[in-house]
Amino acid sequence: MTQPDMPTPPWERPPKRRTPARVPLTRERIVDAAYTVLDREGYDRLSMRQVAAELGVAVSALYVHVRDKDELLQLMYNRTFEGYEVPEPDPERWREQVMDFARQARERLLSHRDMAKITMGQVPFTPELLPYVERLLAVLGAAGLPRRVLAISGDMLSTYINGFALEESLWQQRYRETHTSWHKLRDEVNEYFASLPPDRFPNLVALADIMVDESNDYRFDLGVEIILRGLASYIGEPDPDEEGKESGEG
Amino acid sequence: MTQPDMPTPPWERPPKRRTPARVPLTRERIVDAAYTVLDREGYDRLSMRQVAAELGVAVSALYVHVRDKDELLQLMYNRTFEGYEVPEPDPERWREQVMDFARQARERLLSHRDMAKITMGQVPFTPELLPYVERLLAVLGAAGLPRRVLAISGDMLSTYINGFALEESLWQQRYRETHTSWHKLRDEVNEYFASLPPDRFPNLVALADIMVDESNDYRFDLGVEIILRGLASYIGEPDPDEEGKESGEG
């Protein structure tokens, strides 16, 4: 796609084109290149120099458009959730709506290698993402959650989603570094748990087959479901007080 | 405390001491120094060179005892949870036991600056931590959770705890970089949410006062409580199947 950068022959007057040959550098193009590098090299090797090389440009040129590497990461973070769709709140279907929200978020986090690592380094409330937080709160609010539960539920869900995705990418990294196939790593971890001394680790041994062997999709969904049930249990209750430890449902 | 490194005078024969003057470098001492640097400088400035300087030793000396920076981080990770106490499972009090477990974990993560960042870069099952995972599973298993729920609950809790602590340390970092007091930052964030256009962000505006203003302790506990209720709702139920979306309790 890139124009080969050949010198103009002396006999041919360079055309005075209004459109410059060099596509001008923009934030958009820089973020694009950053994603390319991220997917190819991974987070640890995502450097300003690599991004510049990807664009065929000097490193310092990037700093005209971007204050920091940190700012670049933030731009990537924002782009990942661009056009995120959160439905109109429907009190009847709030569970499915939240589940969809969570699945969509995870999908986007996994759509680029190591994206979760970038997300985790970012304070979760950037202006660009506020609309999505707002809509999630609308969905949860329509379900009838008490104020205080509502206030932390958004944070909670995103913490879980990000944490889960991060763990996934950590496993992927380990697999990339040491193994040839993901199944092989999974089997080995599986075996490892199963081979622990049963007298000291009865539970880990007993659960070895499903601790790792279950599909990540299933484990993710079940985790969200657990949170959903927890949230649902507050519907109709008054706001929990400062010592929110009791209140039955055992 | 450190011995001043004076040359031995020529008239005084150096005592043939069995105990060497230079305290020998060990993994323990390296980890100690790493913690000192971490607390003083933060994660971003925790470098092998800083650790070596803290010990008054060449950088390359560290690599005799530690394979990698990554291994050093893992050692710090393990040390943080050394001597963690998980009680004997008591089916009657499993909720409080899990809550204690979570609080203790958070406390340890906050006991050293940026510790959560290190934790998040580590695959959660190192051999040293398996006993604690095992005991947590014992507590949860005694409560009567179905197998599949039990298998992911440990992971879930640690994901939440780590994620929460990480977010706390991110805020602390932001506060350190820009503000003079934590209260001031909190008030500003508070104000920011309250000043959003109410027509576009009704929920965020309405919840502004408790989104940030609540104490972190309270928000943390409530989050754990939500997970506990979610888990509790599975007691007595059969194992959820692959499509675990339904099953009442709305």
Added chain:
DNA sequence: TCCTTCGGATGAACAGTGTTCAGAGTAAAG
């Protein structure tokens, strides 16, 4: 047409990073 202006792009430089390696130094072993 020339000249000036000015913002984007350059290359070199600075201070720092993780990691390696040949070679000192020292202590125990033979």
Added chain:
DNA sequence: CTTTACTCTGAACACTGTTCATCCGAAGGA
């Protein structure tokens, strides 16, 4: 007293993020 084993040193390599004086080329004014 020599040999061996092993910790530790200093220098080096290949990187990193970031800054800065310099240069180029297009736009606007005369």
